[in-house]
Amino acid sequence: MALVVVGSVAYDGVETPHGKVDRMLGGAATYISLAASYFTPVKLVAVVGDDFAAEDAALLASRGIDLGGLERVAGGKTFFWSGVYSADMNDRTTLRTDLNVFADFNPKLPASYRSEPYLLLGNIQPALQASVRGQMEGVRLAGGDTMNYWINDFRAELLDTLKGWDFLLINDAEARLLSGESNLRRAAAEVQAMGPRTLVVKRGEYGAVLFRGGRHFMAPGYLLENVFDPTGAGDCFAGGFMGYLAGRGVAAGGSEIDFAELRRAVIYGSVMGSFCCEQFGVDRFRTLTRDDIEGRYAEFQNCTSF
Amino acid sequence: MALVVVGSVAYDGVETPHGKVDRMLGGAATYISLAASYFTPVKLVAVVGDDFAAEDAALLASRGIDLGGLERVAGGKTFFWSGVYSADMNDRTTLRTDLNVFADFNPKLPASYRSEPYLLLGNIQPALQASVRGQMEGVRLAGGDTMNYWINDFRAELLDTLKGWDFLLINDAEARLLSGESNLRRAAAEVQAMGPRTLVVKRGEYGAVLFRGGRHFMAPGYLLENVFDPTGAGDCFAGGFMGYLAGRGVAAGGSEIDFAELRRAVIYGSVMGSFCCEQFGVDRFRTLTRDDIEGRYAEFQNCTSF
Numbered sequence: 001m002a003l004v005v006v007g008s009v010a011y012d013g014v015e016t017p018h019g020k021v022d023r024m025l026g027g028a029a030t031y032i033s034l035a036a037s038y039f040t041p042v043k044l045v046a047v048v049g050d051d052f053a054a055e056d057a058a059l060l061a062s063r064g065i066d067l068g069g070l071e072r073v074a075g076g077k078t079f080f081w082s083g084v085y086s087a088d089m090n091d092r093t094t095l096r097t098d099l100n101v102f103a104d105f106n107p108k109l110p111a112s113y114r115s116e117p118y119l120l121l122g123n124i125q126p127a128l129q130a131s132v133r134g135q136m137e138g139v140r141l142a143g144g145d146t147m148n149y150w151i152n153d154f155r156a157e158l159l160d161t162l163k164g165w166d167f168l169l170i171n172d173a174e175a176r177l178l179s180g181e182s183n184l185r186r187a188a189a190e191v192q193a194m195g196p197r198t199l200v201v202k203r204g205e206y207g208a209v210l211f212r213g214g215r216h217f218m219a220p221g222y223l224l225e226n227v228f229d230p231t232g233a234g235d236c237f238a239g240g241f242m243g244y245l246a247g248r249g250v251a252a253g254g255s256e257i258d259f260a261e262l263r264r265a266v267i268y269g270s271v272m273g274s275f276c277c278e279q280f281g282v283d284r285f286r287t288l289t290r291d292d293i294e295g296r297y298a299e300f301q302n303c304t305s306f
Numbered sequence: 307m308a309l310v311v312v313g314s315v316a317y318d319g320v321e322t323p324h325g326k327v328d329r330m331l332g333g334a335a336t337y338i339s340l341a342a343s344y345f346t347p348v349k350l351v352a353v354v355g356d357d358f359a360a361e362d363a364a365l366l367a368s369r370g371i372d373l374g375g376l377e378r379v380a381g382g383k384t385f386f387w388s389g390v391y392s393a394d395m396n397d398r399t400t401l402r403t404d405l406n407v408f409a410d411f412n413p414k415l416p417a418s419y420r421s422e423p424y425l426l427l428g429n430i431q432p433a434l435q436a437s438v439r440g441q442m443e444g445v446r447l448a449g450g451d452t453m454n455y456w457i458n459d460f461r462a463e464l465l466d467t468l469k470g471w472d473f474l475l476i477n478d479a480e481a482r483l484l485s486g487e488s489n490l491r492r493a494a495a496e497v498q499a500m501g502p503r504t505l506v507v508k509r510g511e512y513g514a515v516l517f518r519g520g521r522h523f524m525a526p527g528y529l530l531e532n533v534f535d536p537t538g539a540g541d542c543f544a545g546g547f548m549g550y551l552a553g554r555g556v557a558a559g560g561s562e563i564d565f566a567e568l569r570r571a572v573i574y575g576s577v578m579g580s581f582c583c584e585q586f587g588v589d590r591f592r593t594l595t596r597d598d599i600e601g602r603y604a605e606f607q608n609c610t611s612f
C-alpha cells in the first residue's frame with residue numbers, strides 16, 4: 001500500500017546565513033517523497049525538463065521512490081526557484097521563479113498508481129489537485145497543502161477541492177486567511193467545516209497543532225542547535241506525517257482514524273522537518289537512517305513529557 | 307515556607323480588541339503574587355501611593371498574600387501604565403508610563419520576610435534586585451525576570467546580579483539579546499554560563515522552554531478559544547512556576563532540583579498564564595479555583611502526550 005505524492009520537483013538556489021548554493025534539487029514533491037520514503041513506499045507524480053540530472057533521479061530512486069509518474073518534457077527546463085533567507089531565517093525573499101515546464105503541469109496518474117490508498121497533494125492549483133483526486137480509485141486517506149495565492153485568488157475552486165479531502169496541512173497564517181478567524185482554535189473549527197476532518201497547522205520553529213473533531217494535539221518544534229537551511233522543512237513535515245500514517249495502514253478498510261496514531265504522525269512530521277534543516281537542500285536525506293529518526297522521536301518524548 | 311515576591315504594584319489602563327478599561331489593578335508583582343498564591347504562601351514587597359484602593363489590597367489579602375512589605379507613600383501616587391494591543395494581540399503600544407512612587411522604590415524587607423527560602427524578583431533595576439537578594443538569609447531558590455532596557459543599558463550591573471540567581475525567566479528576544487546568540491539552544495547555554503543554572507524562555511502563545519544543565523523541556527502554549535487581555539500572562543507564568551516549586555519544597559535542605567518537578571512547574575506556569583488572558587486584568591483570579599487549575603493541567607497532559 002503506497003503513498004502517491006503529487007507536486008513540484010525543482011531546482012533551487014538558496015542563500016542562508018550559513019552559505020549559498022546556486023542550484024540544487026528541490027521542490028515540494030521532492031521533499032515530501034524523500035521524507036515519506038522512510039515510512040512507506042512512495043509513488044511520485046511531477047514534471048521536469050530534460051535538464052533534470054540523472055544523479056537527482058538516482059537519489060530519489062535510491063530511496064525506493066517510484067518515478068513512473070515523473071514526466072519528462074523534451075526541450076523543456078525544470079522549474080527553478082531561488083531565494084535568500086533573513087538573518088534569523090524566519091523570513092525569506094524570493095529572487096527568481098521560473099515555472100518552465102511546471103507552468104503546463106497537468107498531472108496524469110499512471111495506471112499502476114490509481115488504486116493506491118494514500119494520496120498527498122503538494123501545493124499546486126486546486127483544480128489540478130481535484131483532478132488527481134478524481135483519478136484515484138478507492139483512496140482511503142487524501143489531503144494536502146495549499147497557500148495564500150490559492151486562498152486569495154482561487155477561493156471558490158479551493159473550497160470545492162477541499163470538500164474531497166480528509167486532511168489539510170497549512171501554516172497558521174494560511175489557516176487564519178482561509179477561515180477569516182484570528183484565533184487559531186476558532187480558525188481550525190471553520191476550516192474543518194470546509195471538509196478536511198483533520199487539520200494540521202504548521203507553526204515553523206514553534207511546532208504544530210493537530211485538530212480532529214473537538215480534540216487537538218500540540219507538538220512543540222524541535223530545538224535545533226544549528227539551522228542551515230529551512231527550505232523544505234514544511235514539506236518534510238507533511239511527508240513524515242502522511243508517510244507514517246500510510247506505513248501503519250491507518251484508515252485502511254474504512255476504519256476510524258486512531259487519534260493516538262495521528263499524534264505520533266505529528267511527531268514524526270516534526271522529526272522529519274527538523275532533520276531537513278540540518279543541511280542544505282535535500283542533503284540530510286543522503287545519510288539519514290530510520291534509526292536516526294527513531295532516536296529523535298525518543299528525544300522528542302523525553303523533552304515534552306511530564 | 308513562603309515565597310517572597312518583589313516588583314511593581316500598579317494601576318493599568320488597557321485596550322484590547324475586546325474592550326477597554328481605564329484603570330485597574332496591575333503590575334508584575336501583583337500578577338506574580340496572585341498566581342503563586344494558589345500553590346504557596348506569598349509575601350509581597352512593593353510600593354504604592356495613598357491612592358491605592360482598599361478593595362485592591364483586600365483582593366490580595368483574600369488570596370492570603372502577606373502585605374507587610376507593601377510600602378505606602380503618603381502623598382504619593384501609584385505607578386500607572388497604559389497601553390493598547392494590536393488586533394492579533396501579539397504587539398502592544400505603551401501610551402503612558404507614570405512611575406510615580408515606583409521611581410524611588412528601594413525595597414526593604416520586613417524582618418519576618420528575611421528567613422524565607424524562596425525569592426522571585428520581578429523586573430526592576432538589577433541593583434535593587436541584588437539588594438533584595440542580599441537582605442535574604444538562607445535563600446534556597448532565588449531568581450527573577452529582567453527586560454531589554456536593563457540588558458542594553460545596565461549590562462554590567464545585570465550580569466553581576468545574575469551571578470546570585472538560581473533561575474532566570476525571560477522571553478526569547480531577551481534571551482537572544484542577553485546572549486548575543488540567535489539560536490535559542492546556544493543562547494540558553496550562554497545565559498546559563500552567566501549564573502542561573504535554570505533558564506526558562508517564555509515564548510508567549512507558543513509556550514515555553516526550560517533549560518537546566520544539558521537538558522531541556524518544551525511546553526507548547528495552551529490554545530485559548532478567546533484571549534481577552536494578555537497583560538500579566540508572563541508574570542502569571544512566573545508566579546505559577548515558582549509558586550509550584552515553593553509549594554513542593556523543591557531544593558529545600560540543599561537537595562538537587564528534581565527535573566521532573568521543574569517540568570511540572572513549567573506546565574503550572576503555562577496554566578496560570580493561560581487563565582490570566584481569559585479576563586481583563588486580574589479579574590480571572592477573583593473566581594479561579596485550584597480545581598480549575600488541576601483541570602487545565604490535566605487538559606495540557608491530554609493535548610501534549612503521545
